[in-house]
Amino acid sequence: MTALSSTPLLNVDALAVAIGDVCVVDGLSLAIRPHEFWGVLGQNGVGKTTLLKTLSGLHPPTEGRIELMGHNMASLDRKTIARHLGMLTQQTRYAFEATCHETVLIGRHPHIGPWGHEGANDHAMADQALHQMGLADCRDRSCMTLSGGESRRLALATLLVQDPQVMLLDEPTNHLDPANQVSVLNVVGQQIRQHAKGGLMALHEVNLATCYCSHCLLLFGNGQWLAGPTHEMLTTQHLSKLYDCHMRLVDDGEHQVFAVGA
Amino acid sequence: MPIKPSVKLVLIGLCLGLPASLWLAMSWGSSGWLWPHRLSPEDQQVIWALRLPRAVAAWVVGALLALAGVLMQVLLRNPLADPYILGLSGGASVFALLGFTLAGTLGLTWLPIPLWAFAGALITMVLVFVLAQGRGAWSTTRILLTGVVIAAGWGALISLILALGPDASLRSMLFWMMGDLSYAQLSPAWLGGVFLLMALVWLRARNLNVMAQGQLQAQLLGESIQARFWEVYVLASLLTGIAVSIAGAIGFVGLIVPHLMRLIVGADHRLLVPAATLFGGSFLVIADTIARTVLAPHQLPVGVLTALIGVPLFLLLLNQAIRIR
Structure with a gap:
């Protein structure tokens, strides 16, 4: 599959998603184009993860259509989807001992034929991803011995090695200290800008969304949503409604940040 | 992937282990060392007609159990899973015990015990498959719970049969349940069959690596995932069913061998699958050789020996694992 830069990488049309009794979105239409980094914001339990799973083809929508690089996702097999779309799941649990290098290398799986094996290039990609995530020193360490933050970065490194055009990230900054949050999102942002990828991440840090996201999708619950460029979406009015609490904008003359009002 | 020299050495050693263990089993017995020192026609008869087929059976059973253990651990994503965890050995045992007790009454004495056992394993496999499938989506938790509950059910039936069964067959029943190779005889062609199965699994080794990362x-x-998981389930169950039918429920091999090999060659199934298969086979041949010689003329159930050798070996390697890799 190839995509012209003007065609959306991921196109969603009149999508309705529900899980149990919760209606996540109703009539959602949006397009993720190359170079765009979307943020998904909403209260706990509003269905951000379910939406991400739907967009990766793992949870069937009740209505609507998803197109990946111009192809109806419902007609694509998992391997084809995995070559073009990858997702960082909210939690990662490793069951067996394996070195970080071995773990990250598994990200190449969709790109290698059934009888093939990883070449020098794949190993180099794995090492580079570990380096980008600040895990170069952990190359030969067991994935079972990593801290929460390290294993988060290991999972992200696996996604980088998978090298998909569309990256879905479910709370990528979980378990990360502020410095690592910024460095990890810098890497993701750089990938999106330099390699004409598209990204969509669910997160709770509004101020990270203002820094990194070009567009935002706000999920209000009961299927209501609002989507558009970040500067239009992230206003005190929208955010106060979104989180059902008073949000205010703090401006020290250099930076503007959102904070929960007293 | 470049294989580390230490791992290469281990793999070469494991390949040599097959002929070495068979040679040991053929030369050592209750009458002491037989080969190559003294070779009378009677000795030749003992070696080629009794010891070799039994050693081949031990190798095949050990290799199948180890391979099934690797698959079951990936399937349930749990390094503590063994081939019997889903009740296959329980089902096989119940049917084998029924064979011991009821075959005469039912006029089924022509049906050998291994076939009774295999039928029990197959019925368990289908039962767990049907009950665990639920609404269709694969779930590790559901299949594990279903399997464990069915295993518990079989356990109760085993106790019932043992309590009500005739005293005369009690000893052979207990031996069968602990795992016993006394009556197991296989032609060397079976070795080829096991290698073929191992090659089949090996072709899927990279998929196993991915499955070990979890369903999502x-x-x-x-x-x-749906097709792949059921595929692995059926294969692991059949391997276990064959092994149990040949030699009864030999414990420990299917749990410890995959674990042990993971400590030595790592988690990549392209190395783990052949390593576990080869080691499982040789390990059981050696254990069985000791079981039939060490207290000769008494024969110990080989399942006792696998645990007696396996436990200290495993603890030692667990301690040394970091240095080995």
Whole structure:
């Protein structure tokens, strides 16, 4: 599959998603184009993860259509989807001992034929991803011995090695200290800008969304949503409604940040 | 992937282990060392007609159990899973015990015990498959719970049969349940069959690596998980069913061998599958050789020996694992 830069990488049309009794979105239409980094914001339990799973083809929508690089996702097999779309799941649990290098290398799986094996290039990609995530020193360490933050970065490194055009990230900054949050999102942002990828991440840090996201999708619950460029979406009015609490904008003359009002 | 020199050495050693263990089993017996020192026609008869077929049976059973253990651990994503965890040995045992007790009454004495056992394993496999499938989606938790509950049910039936069964067959029943190779005889052609099965699994080794990452991650990396998981389930169950039918429920091999090999060659199934198969086979041949010689003329159930050798070996390697890798 190839995509012209003007065609959306991921196109969603009149999508309705529900899980149990919760209606996540109703009539959602949006397009993720190359170079765009979307943020998904909403209260706990509003269905951000379910939406991400739907967009990766793992949870069937009740209505609507998803197109990946111009192809109806419902007609694509998992391997084809995995070559073009990858997702960082909210939690990662490793069951067996394996070195970080071995773990990250598994990200190449969709790109290698059934009888093939990883070449020098794949190993180099794995090492580079570990380096980008600040895990170069952990190359030969067991994935079972990593801290929460390290294993988060290991999972992200696996996604980088998978090298998909569309990256879905479910709370990528979980378990990360502020410095690592910024460095990890810098890497993701750089990938999106330099390699004409598209990204969509669910997160709770509004101020990270203002820094990194070009567009935002706000999920209000009961299927209501609002989507558009970040500067239009992230206003005190929208955010106060979104989180059902008073949000205010703090401006020290250099930076503007959102904070929960007293 | 470049294989580390230490791991290469281990793999070469494991390949040599097959002929070495068979040679040991053929030369050592209750009458002491036989080969190559004294070779009378009677000795030749003992070696080729009794010891070799039994050693081949031991190797095949050990290799199948180890391979099934690797698959079951990936399937349930749990390094503590063994081939019997889903009740296959229980089902096989119940049917084998029924064979011991009821075959005469039912006029089925022509049906050998291994076939009774295999039928029990197959019925368990289908039962767990049907009951665990539920609404269709694969769930590790559901299959594990279903299997464990069915295993518990078989356990109760085993106790019932043992309590009500005739005293005369009690000893052979107990031996069968602990795992016994006394009556197991296989032609060397079976070795080829095991290698063929191992090669089949090996072709899927990279998929196993991905499946070991968990259901969600495996799907995101391009595996059509539903088909793949049932495929592994059926294969692991059949391997276990064959092994149990040949030699009864030999414990420990299917749990410890995959674990042990993971400590030595790592988690990559392209190395783990052949390593576990080869080691499982040789390990059981050696254990069985000791079981039939050490207290000769008494024969110990080989299942006792696998645990007696396996426990200290495993603890030692667990301690040394970091240095080995």
